[in-house]
Amino acid sequence: MTQTDSAPAEARALTIIGFLCNWCSYGGADTAGVCRFKQPTDLRVIRVPCTGRMDPLFIAKALIKGADGVLVSGCHPKDCHYAVGNLYARRRLEVLKRFLPFMGIDERRFHYTWVSASEGQRWQQVVTDFSEQIRKLGHNPGVDGATRPYAGPGSSQPLKIIELARAL
Amino acid sequence: MKTSLTTELHEKIREVFTELELMIGWEAGFDALHTTPVFIRSADDVGRLTWGLLCAQNLTTYLGKDLTLMAAARESNKKIGICVKGCDSRSIVGLIQDRLIERDRLYIIGLPCQGVIDWKKVAARMPISGISSVRIAGQEVIIEGAAGERRFDLQELLARRCLRCLYPNPLISDCVVGETVAPRVKKQDVHQDVAKIEGLSLQDRLAFWQQELDRCLRCYACRNACPFCICQDRCIAETRDPKWLSQYVKLPEKFLFHFIHAMHLAGRCTECGECERVCPMDIPVTLIKEELNKITAELLDYEAGLDVNAVPPLVTFNPSETGL
Numbered sequence: 001m002t003q004t005d006s007a008p009a010e011a012r013a014l015t016i017i018g019f020l021c022n023w024c025s026y027g028g029a030d031t032a033g034v035c036r037f038k039q040p041t042d043l044r045v046i047r048v049p050c051t052g053r054m055d056p057l058f059i060a061k062a063l064i065k066g067a068d069g070v071l072v073s074g075c076h077p078k079d080c081h082y083a084v085g086n087l088y089a090r091r092r093l094e095v096l097k098r099f100l101p102f103m104g105i106d107e108r109r110f111h112y113t114w115v116s117a118s119e120g121q122r123w124q125q126v127v128t129d130f131s132e133q134i135r136k137l138g139h140n141p142g143v144d145g146a147t148r149p150y151a152g153p154g155s156s157q158p159l160k161i162i163e164l165a166r167a168l
Numbered sequence: 169m170k171t172s173l174t175t176e177l178h179e180k181i182r183e184v185f186t187e188l189e190l191m192i193g194w195e196a197g198f199d200a201l202h203t204t205p206v207f208i209r210s211a212d213d214v215g216r217l218t219w220g221l222l223c224a225q226n227l228t229t230y231l232g233k234d235l236t237l238m239a240a241a242r243e244s245n246k247k248i249g250i251c252v253k254g255c256d257s258r259s260i261v262g263l264i265q266d267r268l269i270e271r272d273r274l275y276i277i278g279l280p281c282q283g284v285i286d287w288k289k290v291a292a293r294m295p296i297s298g299i300s301s302v303r304i305a306g307q308e309v310i311i312e313g314a315a316g317e318r319r320f321d322l323q324e325l326l327a328r329r330c331l332r333c334l335y336p337n338p339l340i341s342d343c344v345v346g347e348t349v350a351p352r353v354k355k356q357d358v359h360q361d362v363a364k365i366e367g368l369s370l371q372d373r374l375a376f377w378q379q380e381l382d383r384c385l386r387c388y389a390c391r392n393a394c395p396f397c398i399c400q401d402r403c404i405a406e407t408r409d410p411k412w413l414s415q416y417v418k419l420p421e422k423f424l425f426h427f428i429h430a431m432h433l434a435g436r437c438t439e440c441g442e443c444e445r446v447c448p449m450d451i452p453v454t455l456i457k458e459e460l461n462k463i464t465a466e467l468l469d470y471e472a473g474l475d476v477n478a479v480p481p482l483v484t485f486n487p488s489e490t491g492l
Contacts, residue, residue, distance in 0.1 A: 060427040061412070064420050078487060087485035090492040095434055095463055095482065102365065102459045103423065104374025143378065144419045 016069040024075035027117030037124040040131035052085025056096035069134035072112040191249035193217040228259040253281035257338035258438035258473030278341025283330030329441025383449040390443035438473035
């Protein structure tokens with residue numbers, strides 16, 4: 001992660017976290033594996049019982065702590081193992097996705113989608129596309145000020161930000 | 169600040185005081201620029217209550233956080249009286265929606281409100297020690313300080329939340345003291361402040377929040393003042409199991425804390441602005457919740473704290489929704 005890793009940025013592998021629901025997407029990823037579909041290897045999978053288990057803060061925490069991307073995948077809506085888990089989830093995930101850029105976090109680093117257990121090919125596509133997107137975005141700059149120093153008095157922070165803060 | 173409205177408030181409360189377990193309101197504070205919350209338990213003390221431009225605190229926070237109040241009222245078969253401004257009344261609606269309080273156990277005194285003064289704005293314009301009186305005449309605020317009298321336009325001293333207030337009149341109440349007030353803003357202008365931030369580039373937005381949140385002490389005053397932060401000791405910002413936040417004082421922990429507060433309030437926050445008012449570091453934290461409210465309004469067509477029968481959008485679902 002950004003705070004601890006001293007290796008040069010280009011040399012580090014990407015860290016993409018995948019939250020997969022146990023019943024559909026985890027199975028879909030398994031299908032893709034059994035079928036020997038070629039997939040990028042940047043994704044680290046965390047199995048969750050249902051996307052309804054997804055606290056949007058899991059994603060926020062991952063991105064704040066320096067994960068380069070977060071992928072959430074579950075059963076297709078109306079196909080949830082628990083009937084309605086993903087219907088709750090999609091509202092929460094969409095709200096988070098729209099909220100991230102307000103705090104200065106690139107919402108393209110977070111993606112949610114639906115993959116069923118039989119859709120091995122679709123899973124391959126999802127992983128490939130998302131990994132490619134993250135590769136284009138590069139490493140997550142994080143929120144810990146690595147990109148820009150603290151704006152104390154006399155800082156070089158763009159003037160409009162300081163003015164805006166004063167105006168509020 | 170003795171006004172005819174305050175007298176009317178006293179009379180209204182005295183009429184019903186026998187039905188009340190206690191009355192929550194404001195009284196004069198340690199100086200003329202502040203008021204302080206007060207719990208009135210005896211009819212003799214009703215005269216201590218005050219109402220005016222300085223009654224900034226959202227008293228409904230007590231209802232959700234101290235559940236012993238409701239329990240006591242239930243036991244004595246009485247009601248809890250509470251004074252609410254327009255914004256506070258939305259918090260009451262929200263708390264009823266969350267089933268934290270019972271409507272039948274409340275006696276709500278609604279106070280149409282033309283806004284409250286942000287004392288920090290006064291402090292920026294004149295020395296605030298030795299202020300002896302704060303009066304309002306029309307749209308002008310007259311403050312008598314140690315160095316003489318100063319006059320300000322009310323608009324100039326209002327808290328930021330009041331400048332963007334759409335609901336100055338109580339939405340839920342048993343009796344109303346005072347006349348209906350017209351909102352200061354039009355609905356389309358409510359999100360002007362967040363729009364300023366949205367107008368920045370992604371990098372600048374990050375820089376803005378880095379600069380603002382860097383000051384955060386994680387004192388949790390914003391959480392404690394929030395009427396909807398009712399987890400108390402189980403707040404995940406402080407629990408060790410699950411452990412969400414460490415003791416480190418760097419930006420990631422601060423960002424995550426504000427994410428926790430904001431996400432837990434998504435679709436529930438009634439924008440009373442208490443988090444921002446109590447922040448000792450002057451961080452505009454309510455902006456974060458305003459943005460989330462804007463998102464829930466656009467995406468799910470929901471505004472919190474308006475209807476006791478509505479279900480907050482993130483604790484329900486709609487199978488026929490598309491595009492998500």
